[in-house]
Amino acid sequence: MSAAVVPARRLRGGAWRRFLRDREGMSGLVVLVLFGLVAIFASLLADPAGLEVTKADGPLAAPPSGAYPLGTDHAGRSLLTMVIHGSQVTLLVGLAATVISMVLGTLIGITSGHFSGMLGGGLNRLTEWFLVIPYLPLAIVLATVFPPDVPKLIAVIIVIGVTSWSGTARLVRAQTMAIEARPYLERARALGGGHWHQMTRHVLPNVMPLVLANTTLTVSLAIIAETTLSFLGLGDPLRVSWGRILDEAYSQAAIDRGAWWWILFPGIAVVLVVRAFNMCGRALERILDPRLEGKP
Template identity: 65%
Template sequence: MSAGASAAVSGRRVARDRRRASVRRFGRSFARSRSGMAGVAILAFFALVAITAPLLFPRSMLEVTQATGDSFEPPSLTFPLGTDDTGRSVLALVAWGARVSLTVGLAATVIAMVIGTAVGIASGHYRGVFGGTLDRVTDWFLVIPYLPLAIVLATVLGKSMLNIIIVIGVTSWPATARLIRAQTLAIEGRPYLERARALGGGHVHQMTKHVLPNVMPLVLANTTLAVSLSILAETTLSFLGLSDPLTVSWGSILEEGFASGAISQGAWWVLAPPGLCVVLVVLSFNLVGRAVESILDPRGEGE
């Protein structure tokens, strides 16, 4: 092996060791964050519920024709969270709803993060018409009220879980793009970017090899916060009746409860469990996000 090849291998090994050491430091710091660990514990519980829902509650329990309880039956040993207006177990509905709400929230966040990161890096890296156009498009999305835009898109695309994911993903990326663009502008003036340009590195090389690794901590911290917003958006759209009527989510449970007169009937057990689940999941993602943000804070002002 030549000296140049040996040096390249050695350099990659050093970089790999540094990344591993960085991950270990992050893990130790996160483990010391009580709020972050509390958020992880709550998320782990809901993830376990979502995974085991088909095992604990057969899908037939979601069918109105297979309901075994009375309408708005209060909590009991048979139905720990009571029943809805059709006699279905609210506990079964909430467990199955966790699968849809978490899936939509995570999938929509991935779409939003990919679009926001790509647009943010490109608008901060490129100058001239292309970069300015991306910046103006971002501003345009930020100016338009989010909820009306999401409602219009969901109405146009139709009622399905995939469409809800797409709607939330393509309407919630601008804030991420603006954040990443600001970070990209700060990175663009650093010496290693100037060296890369002087050595003939192209735009794609600069953005993927130098800019993207340096904005990834910010992307990861923002992702955990964005998931909670996506889950809230899914709940809102489902509550407005824009989700797939054949799927059960926490938002659709709330929508059906209000439509069936659960409030007038005093059936609080139909509305409280899904609402509390939304609050706990949103809170847990925020706790994890704040912990990650605190650890990655370059000023060292973490918990």
């Protein structure tokens, strides 16, 4: 059996059945499904009008009660409504930025691992440059200098995506170089297979399990990045996200007011989603990498 087709087969029904038997992975998946349903049906679960300050009619900075299960903010808006609708922006930014990061990381990683000389070396130096540059300051600088005519939400997605691909590229490059030394790649080259054929038909299927497992971990990092940028006031001011809720809580001195609920509940939402993605990622690593099977 050709080694090139093994990873593709491991991604089929057998891998899914093993995932269903993985308690950690299934626990994370259940949490993600619940938050996904909340984001999809946010308008049905909570009236979007409750996000407008002018239409808020609740008590100011009130603790959790029967009428407001998660309490209210300084304007009298229900924190439950804000957390529900904030899940849409936070998950959208996390998933969209991860797609950009994975595409860039996979493309650059395979190319730098496949080609030698100036092209491969140059891409490797670029990857190392992004790895050594502090991630958060770079993201803050890019978010600050982004053209003002670009929607802020799109800008945040692009900034997170283009600053978080280097780790994936490094992993993919190492895997690509290991695959390049296998006999079937030598046979493909001897039979006249070009670079595109080798990279797409032999290398890409072998690195996809690694990319898939790393994707779930990257989503959690992208969500943390969005929360951080929004907390620093660099997010979309017209949309509610969990990071923006925390930013408003900080700017309105929620700690000094004793409004613990204003910080606790959006913080818990971030922690749960990030932890759930990490749990799914760890499960996928164990399933797709035979060397990790049976390890906790």
